[in-house]
Each structure stands twice: as C-alpha cells, then as structure tokens.
Amino acid sequence: MKRIWRLIYSRVFIVLLLLLITVVSIFWAVTSVTAYMPTLFIVLQIFSIIVAITIVNRPMNASFKLTWILFVMGVPIFGALFYFILQSNIETRRYRKNFQKQADALKEYGHTSYKVMSGLGDKDKEQLKLAHYLSEHVGYALHANSDARYYPSGEDWFEDLLVDLHQAKKYIFMEYYIVDFGYMWETVLEILKEKADQGVEVRFMYDGMNSLNNLPYNYYKSLRKLGIKAKVFSQIIPALSTVQNNRDHRKITVIDGEIAYTGGANLADEYINRIERFGYWKDANIRVTGEVIANFTLMFLQMWNFDEKSDHNDLSYLEEHHQRENIQIGSDSYFLAYGESPFDNDAVAKRVYLDMFHSAQQSICIMTPYLVLDDEMQESLIYAAKRGVKVRVLLPHIYDKQMPYLVARTDFEIYLEAGIEIYEYMPGFVHSKVVLVDNRKACVGTVNLDFRSFYLNFECGLYIYNHRQVMADISRDFEDSFAQAKEITLEGFRKNYPWYKRAAGAVIALISPLL
Structure with missing residues (x-):
C-alpha cells in the first residue's frame, strides 16, 4: 500500500496524469463538436486522409510510416489531429x-x-x-x-x-x-x-x-x-x-x-x-x-x-x-x-552499423540489451549470415524492460532460420553496446540496436579500425561472455516460447517504432 501511495504522489504519476488529461480533453472536444456539426466531421475525415497521404510521402523510415498510418486510420479524426499537433509543435x-x-x-x-x-x-x-x-x-x-x-x-x-x-x-x-x-x-x-x-x-x-x-x-x-x-x-x-x-x-x-x-x-x-x-x-x-x-x-x-x-x-x-x-x-x-541526432534527418548510427555488416567477411559479434530492428537492418544481418558470415548476438537473460524483450522475440525464428546465433547472458543484464566485425573493426558507444537509438535519441559511438590491442580485448570479452551464455536454438525456441508472449510481442511490435 505504501508503494502505491508513493507512486501516486510521485512526479512521474503527476506528469502522466496531466498528459492523460490533455489527451482525453482533446478526444472529448473532437467527439463533442463533430457530433453537433456533421459538416466538420466530414472535413476532419478528409483531413485524416490528407494526413495519411502526407505520412506516406514523407522521408521517413517505413516502420514509422506504418505505425503512424495505423494510428491515423485506426483512430479516425483524433489520430490525425494528434499527429498534426505533435509534428507542428513549435518546440x-x-x-x-x-x-x-x-x-x-x-x-x-x-x-x-x-x-x-x-x-x-x-x-x-x-x-x-x-x-x-x-x-x-x-x-x-x-x-x-x-x-x-x-x-x-x-x-x-x-x-x-x-x-x-x-x-x-x-x-x-x-x-x-x-x-x-x-x-x-x-x-x-x-x-x-x-x-x-x-x-x-x-x-x-x-x-x-x-x-x-x-x-x-x-x-x-x-x-x-x-x-x-x-x-x-x-x-x-x-x-x-x-x-x-x-x-x-x-x-x-x-x-x-x-x-x-x-x-x-x-x-x-x-x-x-x-x-x-x-x-x-x-x-x-x-x-x-x-x-x-x-x-x-x-x-x-x-x-x-x-x-x-x-x-x-x-x-x-x-x-x-x-x-x-x-x-x-x-x-x-x-x-x-x-x-x-534525431534532428538531422540522417540515421548516422544505423548507417555505421549497416556499413560494418555489409563489409563483413568472416564474423559479426553483437552485444546489445535490445534487438528491435527495422526491415533494412534485419535484412542486412540475415544476408550476412546467409552468405557465410558467422553472426552471433549476445542479449541479456534478465531484462530491465518487458516490452523490448517481447518485441525482439517476434523475429527470433527468422534470425535462427537464417543461421544467426543468439545467446542469453546468464549472469544477468547486458547493457553493453558493442559490435565487432572480422576482429578488425569495432564500434563501442551508447547505441542500442533498436528504433529509439537509431531514430529518436541523441547518441554517440566510437568506430575503431585496425587497433590490435583493442580488437583483441573486445574479442576476448565476447568469448568470455558467450562462455557464460546459453544459446537459443530454433527447436528449443519453437517448443518452449509460449503463445501468449508471441501474441503480446506481435501487438507491441506495431507501436515499437514510437516507444
């Protein structure tokens, strides 16, 4: 009970409550006005279609487009207004x-x-x-x-x-x-x-x-x-x-x-x-x-x-x-x-990783807390595995957030079928963001392999080429970590991963680009 009262009086609760009141007020205002003004309802429907067309033609990642279009068309009128308010924000x-x-x-x-x-x-x-x-x-x-x-x-x-x-x-x-x-x-x-x-x-x-x-x-x-x-x-x-x-x-x-x-x-x-x-x-x-x-x-x-x-x-x-x-x-x-930077219209961190994956000849090792990728990143890793590159991914066994955990697993079968090896670090939580390619080039920084790092946050990274000691140290860290990890097999995943988690992950994946 004390924990509940502490939550109610916390700043998080107050901010979320005020935001909820704002959203509900907009929804109530729109539904109330359109109920008494049929002409305005038609105008707002046309506005929703225009917004959807605008989203399709914006220079935006396809996953973001799909999520926004589902929202705009799935919540008629209100979805379009919500998108317009956010995108036209003066700040x-x-x-x-x-x-x-x-x-x-x-x-x-x-x-x-x-x-x-x-x-x-x-x-x-x-x-x-x-x-x-x-x-x-x-x-x-x-x-x-x-x-x-x-x-x-x-x-x-x-x-x-x-x-x-x-x-x-x-x-x-x-x-x-x-x-x-x-x-x-x-x-x-x-x-x-x-x-x-x-x-x-x-x-x-x-x-x-x-x-x-x-x-x-x-x-x-x-x-x-x-x-x-x-x-x-x-x-x-x-x-x-x-x-x-x-x-x-x-x-x-x-x-x-x-x-x-x-x-x-x-x-x-x-x-x-x-x-x-x-x-x-x-x-x-x-x-x-x-x-x-x-x-x-x-x-x-x-x-x-x-x-x-x-x-x-x-x-x-x-x-x-x-x-x-x-x-x-x-x-x-x-x-x-x-x-x-999310304000330069250029997914720099993603392009660095894509360049590393495309150029890989023998091996790709990835250490990340989250694995929520768009189609382009997925295809790059899958193609690398199919052309003979040994691709290994280290993820946490104990997760800090449930939603990224569920979304990541919606694609595990696709990765495993392509030959990508997935490991869970059994001692706990992996928060490292490290990529090593061919034991010759590496990237260490703050960039997770998810939508938030690639499109929404300010991030930084260090790309290193041909530094023998650093490559050796990173390679040793991967091998030590894999030795403490459990490999997820295709057969084991299909047999043991419950259907309700699959369903939850599939639903959350629809909005994952905006989380």
Missing part, C-alpha cells in the same frame, strides 16, 4: 533550428585532412566510404594518432575515470543520460567540487528524464552553487511534444582535451554493481587519447550550446584540435567518433 521546430545552427558553426572542425584519408585508403579502400560519409556529409573527422583502452565492465572503467578526473588541470566536460544518488555519483561529485574549487572549469550536463525519478527538478541549480556549470537537456513537462521523446542518451567525459570516455555506463550504482537490479550488470566502456578527442569535444559542445541565446567562445576548445593538412601520421589504426 520541435526550435530544437531542429538550433541544432542545425550548431552543426553549421562547427562543420569545419569535422573535416578530415587528405593525408589521413589517404593513409586509411592505403590500408583498406573499403573503409574510405564510411569515413567520407561521416566527414563530408555529417561532420565528424577521421583521426589517426590516437589510442584506446577497452573496459568489459563498469567497475574497471570507473576506477580509471576517477584517477583521470583527479588529475584534471584545465577542464572537465561530462554529459550523461542517467544520474542517481549513491556511491558512484557522490564520489564523482566530490571530485568535481574539488576541481571547481581549484579553478578547473567543470561543465556537467544530464538528461531531463532524471527529473522524473532520480533527481530534484532543479538539481542543476544545486550544482551551480558548488561552482559547477550545470545544464539539463529537455526537462520533462506535462505537454504534448515530440521533443520530449528525444532524449540525450549520450555518455561522454572529456578531460583537458587529452582524455575522453564513452560507452554504456551511466552515473548510478548499478552500472558498477554496487547494487544489484537485474543480476550482474555487464557494461562496456572505452577510454581514448590523442587526436580523436576533438570529435568528443565537438559533440559535447553541440549539446551544451544548443539553447544558448548569445555568442560563445567555445570554438577555442576545438582550435587546439583542428586537423591540419600537414599532419604527420604515426600509427596504422584509425578512429572515428560520431554522434547521432
């Missing part, structure tokens, strides 16, 4: 304009020098396609002269993060999706306060979703009182807006322009297994040094300044990393850190 247009402004201002810092491109071309001309796309069309430069260390667990990553934060001398930039009170955040916060007192510039940004469950609504103001420059990305408010469905899912730390971290781990105790939520929490992270730091700095500044109304001098942080044409290449490995 959405403002966000899109601001992020485009940021992209234009920082575009020159995403250019790759001819010498770096040529160096990669000498190693592998096929890799130039992805590098050219990310550099020339998206704005993230390819870098050499960099190094990395891979962490298969949050515990190992956290130890090194603390050491590096302690040693910061000029600035610390941190951007995280989840922040929660506990040992992990309190330890980091103590260091940030100490560094701010020493004159180190500390900027900290977190996603507004934290305001629902984890942090006080104005927690950023408390951080500012400690000398920390703090911001919240898109606070949750009880209003209909597609922007509130676009979350900052990135995890980035940049220290002095010399060290950067990214990966799956947030700043909460479960990510380092100080507390247990879903068995053992497995998360992968990576630490980078060298010239690739420029891209992480650029990504952070894009997010930090998206709502700034006045000019800023943050370009000075990028000038020190600006890639010159006379650069000297001292390594045979290459790094490309990139960001995903």
Whole structure:
C-alpha cells in the first residue's frame, strides 16, 4: 500500500496524469463538436486522409510510416489531429533550428585532412566510404594518432575515470543520460567540487528524464552553487511534444582535451554493481587519447550550446584540435567518433552499423540489451549470415524492460532460420553496446540496436579500425561472455516460447517504432 501511495504522489504519476488529461480533453472536444456539426466531421475525415497521404510521402523510415498510418486510420479524426499537433509543435521546430545552427558553426572542425584519408585508403579502400560519409556529409573527422583502452565492465572503467578526473588541470566536460544518488555519483561529485574549487572549469550536463525519478527538478541549480556549470537537456513537462521523446542518451567525459570516455555506463550504482537490479550488470566502456578527442569535444559542445541565446567562445576548445593538412601520421589504426541526432534527418548510427555488416567477411559479434530492428537492418544481418558470415548476438537473460524483450522475440525464428546465433547472458543484464566485425573493426558507444537509438535519441559511438590491442580485448570479452551464455536454438525456441508472449510481442511490435 505504501508503494502505491508513493507512486501516486510521485512526479512521474503527476506528469502522466496531466498528459492523460490533455489527451482525453482533446478526444472529448473532437467527439463533442463533430457530433453537433456533421459538416466538420466530414472535413476532419478528409483531413485524416490528407494526413495519411502526407505520412506516406514523407522521408521517413517505413516502420514509422506504418505505425503512424495505423494510428491515423485506426483512430479516425483524433489520430490525425494528434499527429498534426505533435509534428507542428513549435518546440520541435526550435530544437531542429538550433541544432542545425550548431552543426553549421562547427562543420569545419569535422573535416578530415587528405593525408589521413589517404593513409586509411592505403590500408583498406573499403573503409574510405564510411569515413567520407561521416566527414563530408555529417561532420565528424577521421583521426589517426590516437589510442584506446577497452573496459568489459563498469567497475574497471570507473576506477580509471576517477584517477583521470583527479588529475584534471584545465577542464572537465561530462554529459550523461542517467544520474542517481549513491556511491558512484557522490564520489564523482566530490571530485568535481574539488576541481571547481581549484579553478578547473567543470561543465556537467544530464538528461531531463532524471527529473522524473532520480533527481530534484532543479538539481542543476544545486550544482551551480558548488561552482559547477550545470545544464539539463529537455526537462520533462506535462505537454504534448515530440521533443520530449528525444532524449540525450549520450555518455561522454572529456578531460583537458587529452582524455575522453564513452560507452554504456551511466552515473548510478548499478552500472558498477554496487547494487544489484537485474543480476550482474555487464557494461562496456572505452577510454581514448590523442587526436580523436576533438570529435568528443565537438559533440559535447553541440549539446551544451544548443539553447544558448548569445555568442560563445567555445570554438577555442576545438582550435587546439583542428586537423591540419600537414599532419604527420604515426600509427596504422584509425578512429572515428560520431554522434547521432534525431534532428538531422540522417540515421548516422544505423548507417555505421549497416556499413560494418555489409563489409563483413568472416564474423559479426553483437552485444546489445535490445534487438528491435527495422526491415533494412534485419535484412542486412540475415544476408550476412546467409552468405557465410558467422553472426552471433549476445542479449541479456534478465531484462530491465518487458516490452523490448517481447518485441525482439517476434523475429527470433527468422534470425535462427537464417543461421544467426543468439545467446542469453546468464549472469544477468547486458547493457553493453558493442559490435565487432572480422576482429578488425569495432564500434563501442551508447547505441542500442533498436528504433529509439537509431531514430529518436541523441547518441554517440566510437568506430575503431585496425587497433590490435583493442580488437583483441573486445574479442576476448565476447568469448568470455558467450562462455557464460546459453544459446537459443530454433527447436528449443519453437517448443518452449509460449503463445501468449508471441501474441503480446506481435501487438507491441506495431507501436515499437514510437516507444
């Protein structure tokens, strides 16, 4: 009973209740008015048809089109009005304009020098396609002269993060999706306060979703009182807006322009297994040094300044990393850190994965908490398996969310029939987002293999080519994890997976692109 009352008085309940009241009010108003005005009813029906035609002709993923058309035509009039209200939202247009402004201002810092491109071309001309796309069309430069260390667990990553934060001398930039009170955040916060007192510039940004469950609504103001420059990305408010469905899912730390971290781990105790939520929490992270730091700095500044109304001098942080044409290449490995934005009309993270899958010759290993793919991604993986590439996917045995679990399993038979191997990590929950292809190229970051990461969230990732130590460490992590996993067989899945879960997954799959 206490838990129920706690829920009723929570901010989550209040926000959802107000949103529900808004939706019900719109529905009531539409039905009431049209009941007394038959002409308006006909007009709104025509409007629904026009909206459906507009959706079909929009440059949108086919899965999103299908979901919206089902909603618009399945809930006559109200569905079309609901779509129109969300898509014409002023806040959405403002966000899109601001992020485009940021992209234009920082575009020159995403250019790759001819010498770096040529160096990669000498190693592998096929890799130039992805590098050219990310550099020339998206704005993230390819870098050499960099190094990395891979962490298969949050515990190992956290130890090194603390050491590096302690040693910061000029600035610390941190951007995280989840922040929660506990040992992990309190330890980091103590260091940030100490560094701010020493004159180190500390900027900290977190996603507004934290305001629902984890942090006080104005927690950023408390951080500012400690000398920390703090911001919240898109606070949750009880209003209909597609922007509130676009979350900052990135995890980035940049220290002095010399060290950067990214990966799956947030700043909460479960990510380092100080507390247990879903068995053992497995998360992968990576630490980078060298010239690739420029891209992480650029990504952070894009997010930090998206709502700034006045000019800023943050370009000075990028000038020190600006890639010159006379650069000297001292390594045979290459790094490309990139960001995903829902406002650029370009599914960057998805294209990176597709390029990796299409180019695979021997093996593809995937570690992800969710496997909810559109037709294009499905076909890419299935075709890879059918042409002889060994495709293995590691998923959690203990799930944090029921809906992605059910939706993923609607396609298991298709994957298994094609020869894709699926494993469940028995110790607990896999939150790592790692792809390894041919033991020669890998991607580590925040991108899940689902619609939310590919189309709705701000994400980031690090693409690594030909770094022998990192490839060996990632490969070892996969093999160790598969050894602790149970393989799902086609016969076993058909025999043991209950019909009601199949039915539930099939229904939820209809709306999965919007979740």
